[in-house]
Every structure is written in C-alpha cells, then in structure tokens.
Amino acid sequence: MTQPWAVIIAAVSAALVAGAFALLGHRIGLRNGRAQVTDQAAVEHEQWLRGQRQTAYLELLAGWDKLISDFARTAQEWDAARDAAEEAGEAPEPGGTGVESIEYVFTLSMPVHACLERVTLLGPPRCEEVAERMRQAMEDVRFELLGSAPDIDPRTHRFETGCEDPWGNLVRVRGEWFDVARDVMRTAPAPPPVVTGSWLRRRALDR
Numbered sequence: 001m002t003q004p005w006a007v008i009i010a011a012v013s014a015a016l017v018a019g020a021f022a023l024l025g026h027r028i029g030l031r032n033g034r035a036q037v038t039d040q041a042a043v044e045h046e047q048w049l050r051g052q053r054q055t056a057y058l059e060l061l062a063g064w065d066k067l068i069s070d071f072a073r074t075a076q077e078w079d080a081a082r083d084a085a086e087e088a089g090e091a092p093e094p095g096g097t098g099v100e101s102i103e104y105v106f107t108l109s110m111p112v113h114a115c116l117e118r119v120t121l122l123g124p125p126r127c128e129e130v131a132e133r134m135r136q137a138m139e140d141v142r143f144e145l146l147g148s149a150p151d152i153d154p155r156t157h158r159f160e161t162g163c164e165d166p167w168g169n170l171v172r173v174r175g176e177w178f179d180v181a182r183d184v185m186r187t188a189p190a191p192p193p194v195v196t197g198s199w200l201r202r203r204a205l206d207r
Contacts, residue, residue, distance in 0.1 A: 053122050057181040060115040070108045081150040098152030137173045140166035
C-alpha cells in the first residue's frame with residue numbers, strides 16, 4: 001500500500017470513528033433529555049396528586065366525624081321517640097316500612113359516600129382498602145339505626161348486620177384511616193421507576 005493511500009484510509013477511519021462517537025453521544029443526550037422531561041412530568045403529577053389526596057383525606061376525616069355525630073344524634077332522637085310512643089301505648093304502623101327514616105339515614109351518609117368515592121379514585125391501594133372498610137362500617141351502623149326507627153315495625157322488618165360492635169367499629173376505622181392517610185402524606189413525591197436496556201441509565205424498581 002502506497003503512502004498516499006495509507007493516509008487516506010487513516011483519515012477516513014478517523015472520520016468514521018469520530019462520526020460514530022458523535023452519533024452515540026447524540027443518542028445518549030437525546031435519551032437522557034427525554035428521561036429528564038419524563039421525570040419532571042412524573043414529579044409534577046405526583047405533586048398534583050399529593051395535593052388532591054391531601055384535600056380528599058381531610059374532607060373524609062371531617063365528613064366522618066360529622067357522620068358519627070349525626071348518627072349518634074339520630075339514635076338518641078329515635079330512641080326518645082320510641083320510648084314516648086310506648087308510654088303513650090302507641091306502636092309503629094303494622095308493616096310500616098319506614099321510607100322516610102331510610103331516606104333520612106341515607107341522606108346523612110351521602111356526603112361521606114362522595115368522599116369515599118374520591119379517595120378510591122385517588123388511591124393508593126392501601127387507602128382504597130381502608131375506604132372500603134369504612135363504607136362497610138357505615139352501612140352496618142345504618143342498619144343498626146334503622147332497627148330502632150320509630151316508623152318501622154320490627155316484627156315485619158328486620159335490619160341485621162354481621163358486626164358485633166358497629167358503633168365501636170365506626171370509631172376504629174376512623175383511627176385506621178388516619179394512620180394510613182398520615183403515612184401516605186409523609187411519603188415524599190418521587191419520579192416513577194424507569195426500566196431501560198441501557199447500562200447508562202438503569203433504576204431499581206422500588207414500587
């Protein structure tokens with residue numbers, strides 16, 4: 001091989017190598033740039049979700065406390081009405097279905113239903129699980145209340161629950177919800193895990 005050809009081949013090889021490294025660097029920069037944009041969007045979404053969750057969690061706590069108070073007040077009023085009816089020798093209308101009482105109890109719990117649905121939408125799964133237990137606890141107390149409604153004949157309409165202590169459970173699930181909501185809110189927002197085939201950027205799956 002003559003010297004001029006050797007010089008030409010060396011120059012072409014160097015250009016090809018430089019071009020290959022430039023292309024690789026461009027691809028790496030493009031991938032990392034896209035990853036940064038993705039991470040930033042993910043963090044912003046996590047921050048937005050955190051704000052939505054905080055509002056929903058606090059609304060559920062406030063709504064639950066009001067529900068406990070409303071249920072307790074209703075129970076006292078209905079017990080007093082039944083006692084007064086018994087003293088007066090009056091009994092519920094035979095076969096009375098207590099439509100008004102049923103509608104009233106459901107009206108009391110409707111705001112909490114809305115809060116529970118919002119929590120279920122926002123998650124995370126552990127909050128959804130506690131929210132479902134709260135819904136069941138609320139239903140148990142509704143049945144317990146309707147069993148003493150003054151316009152329902154207990155001989156023909158029975159409202160039974162599988163919970164031995166529905167009123168106590170109403171308070172217990174409130175504490176359970178507070179604990180799980182506190183843990184979720186104390187977890188700082190972070191970008192989601194990224195799985196990539198490149199050895200230049202790999203993160204361990206942490207959730």
